[in-house]
Amino acid sequence: MPSWVIIYCTKDIDDVTPESIGEIKQNDYWSLAEDYDVADDLVSPALTLFKIVKTSDGFTLQYRPEGERQLTMVLPSFW
Numbered sequence: 587m588p589s590w591v592i593i594y595c596t597k598d599i600d601d602v603t604p605e606s607i608g609e610i611k612q613n614d615y616w617s618l619a620e621d622y623d624v625a626d627d628l629v630s631p632a633l634t635l636f637k638i639v640k641t642s643d644g645f646t647l648q649y650r651p652e653g654e655r656q657l658t659m660v661l662p663s664f665w
Contacts, residue, residue, distance in 0.1 A: 604638035607645055607659070611636055 611633065619629050632649040639646045647657040 602645075604640050604645060607638045607647070 615629050615633060616626060618624075619626055635651065636647070636649050639648060641658070644658065644660040647659065650656060
């Protein structure tokens with residue numbers, strides 16, 4: 587698994603909020619887990635911990651226990 591993934595946006599993202607990103611929680615993660623051979627018993631705990639937190643340079647998607655690596659989304663101001 588890569589330690590860094592870059593996603594480029596073609597539209598302005600100044601209005602991105604934790605709430606708008608949080609809409610991804612509505613995805614069917616049980617079907618995705620099946621598609622990627624992830625054990626079903628890992629999905630519910632991750633969704634229980636799921637939250638988006640605004641940081642000084644973007645957002646963090648938290649889905650693992652505290653102290654474990656989370657997903658960080660950096661929104662550089664120069665883009």
